Amino acid sequence: MDELTVVLKAREFVNWANPSEFPVSMQAYVGQIGGVLRIATELRPDEPGWSFQKPNGEYCICVNGKDSPERQRFTICHEVAHIVTGLPSDHGGPAWSYAKRPPNEILCDVFASELLLPYKLFKPKVAEADVALAAIDRLAGEFEASVLATGSRFAAFADIPCAFVFAEGGKVRYCSRSTTLRAANAWVAPRMDLPAASLAGRCRGGAPNDGAEEVPADIWFEDWSREGTLIEDARHNGRWDQTIALLWFEDDDVPPPREERHHREIEEFGLAELDGVLPWPGKRRRR
Numbered sequence: 001m002d003e004l005t006v007v008l009k010a011r012e013f014v015n016w017a018n019p020s021e022f023p024v025s026m027q028a029y030v031g032q033i034g035g036v037l038r039i040a041t042e043l044r045p046d047e048p049g050w051s052f053q054k055p056n057g058e059y060c061i062c063v064n065g066k067d068s069p070e071r072q073r074f075t076i077c078h079e080v081a082h083i084v085t086g087l088p089s090d091h092g093g094p095a096w097s098y099a100k101r102p103p104n105e106i107l108c109d110v111f112a113s114e115l116l117l118p119y120k121l122f123k124p125k126v127a128e129a130d131v132a133l134a135a136i137d138r139l140a141g142e143f144e145a146s147v148l149a150t151g152s153r154f155a156a157f158a159d160i161p162c163a164f165v166f167a168e169g170g171k172v173r174y175c176s177r178s179t180t181l182r183a184a185n186a187w188v189a190p191r192m193d194l195p196a197a198s199l200a201g202r203c204r205g206g207a208p209n210d211g212a213e214e215v216p217a218d219i220w221f222e223d224w225s226r227e228g229t230l231i232e233d234a235r236h237n238g239r240w241d242q243t244i245a246l247l248w249f250e251d252d253d254v255p256p257p258r259e260e261r262h263h264r265e266i267e268e269f270g271l272a273e274l275d276g277v278l279p280w281p282g283k284r285r286r287r
Contacts, residue, residue, distance in 0.1 A: 006085060006107045010114035013084055022121050023144035026076045029115060033083050035059035037076065041066060050089065051079040059083055070144055074112055081111030109149075116145040117153045126157045131248050132212065133233045136164075151244060152176040161186070162248040165220075167194050169241050170204060184254040186221045195219040200234035200245040209234065212246075217255075220247060228255030 017032045019025065030037045035051075040062050043049070048071060049063035063075045082089055090102040101109070122143065129135040133151075140150040148166060155164035155176040162178045165188055175188035194201040197219050203209050212233040218224040220232075234245040249255065 001085060001087060001107060003107060003110055006081075006111050007114060009085055010081070010111040011119065013080075014115060014118045019118055019121065022118075022142060023073070024116065024118060024121070026073055029077065029080050030061060033059055033080060035061055035080075035083070038062045039065040039072070049075040049079055051082060070140075070146055073116060073144055074109075074146060074149065077112035077115040078105075078108050080115065081108035085111060113145075113149040113153060116149060117143055119157075122153055123157045126154055127159060129154075131158065131160060131162060131231075131246070133235055133244070133246050136246070148244070151246065155246070158248075160248055160252050161254045162246070163188060163220075165200070165243075165245040165247065167200065167204075167243040167245075170194050170201075170243075180254055184226065186217075186224070186254070188220055189222045192222075194243060198234070198245065199232045200236070200243045203234050203236040204241075204243050217249075226255045226257050 013029075013032065017024075017028050019028060026037065034057075036058060038060060040049075041064075043062075043064040043066070045064075045066065047064060048067060049061065051059060051061045053059050061076055061079045063072045063079075065072070067075070081087070085108065087104045087108060090104050122139075125139055125142070129139060133147075136147060136151045136154050139154065140147045143150065151164040152166070152174075153176070155162045155178055158178045159180075160178065161180045161184070163181055163186065164176045166173050166175075170193055172188055172190055172192050172194065174190065177186060177188075194204060195215075196202075198215055199209065199213055212231050214229045215232045217226070217228045217230045220230065228249055230247050231250055232245055232247050234243065236243045
């Protein structure tokens with residue numbers, strides 16, 4: 001099963017449950033599968049939850065009562081995902097590590113994000129919000145979801161050119177991009193090292209973080225052939241060695257390809273008058 005299939009199944013499930021307010025009701029989702037919910041306090045710290053089907057056909061979802069409310073809600077939606085998609089559980093790796101999570105678990109995480117942050121409720125909030133990690137924090141609180149899930153959905157639904165990057169151990173694990181960035185082939189390669197010149201890379205190295213700043217777009221985007229300077233906001237969690245970055249262009253449009261921009265300047269201003277002086281080699285350097 002691929003990610004698109006999982007997303008479509010999740011949105012179909014959300015339409016059946018038809019949540020009308022946020023944070024969305026977990027009981028509504030559990031009831032939609034004819035299940036019961038149990039909060040357990042005897043589970044280990046590395047055991048967020050599990051689910052099983054009783055002999056009478058009823059599903060039981062059990063979550064770790066020692067986890068934060070946001071973590072419990074995500075676990076509930078994750079277990080609903082296993083039940084709805086039929087993907088078997090594979091809890092071999094640590095729950096906190098994205099890099100070591102099996103494919104089925106990642107797909108169920110995608111399903112869970114669709115349930116926690118439903119398109120029809122979350123998209124209008126993104127349109128109203130400023131582009132900043134602080135805005136993602138606020139939305140995460142309103143929807144009672146994790147910052148990672150909220151940031152990923154935020155970038156996917158943003159109207160401006162925007163990307164949300166998650167890295168672990170100094171390497172990019174995934175990147176969520178807006179429609180405009182995907183159309184412009186703005187590609188952040190999985191498993192690439194955090195760019196040393198990026199705010200995220202410097203934060204991981206222990207440098208002070210004074211807030212969002214401008215960075216060259218080509219340090220993040222592979223084979224970038226366009227102009228433009230990105231605004232980058234970043235944060236590092238030293239305990240788990242995890243880093244997040246929010247990238248966006250200040251203008252609503254992605255900068256044009258360098259060649260296209262050059263042709264536009266010629267059309268607008270015309271060719272410079274020939275004066276017999278060759279422009280190369282010159283003394284001007286690209287900033």
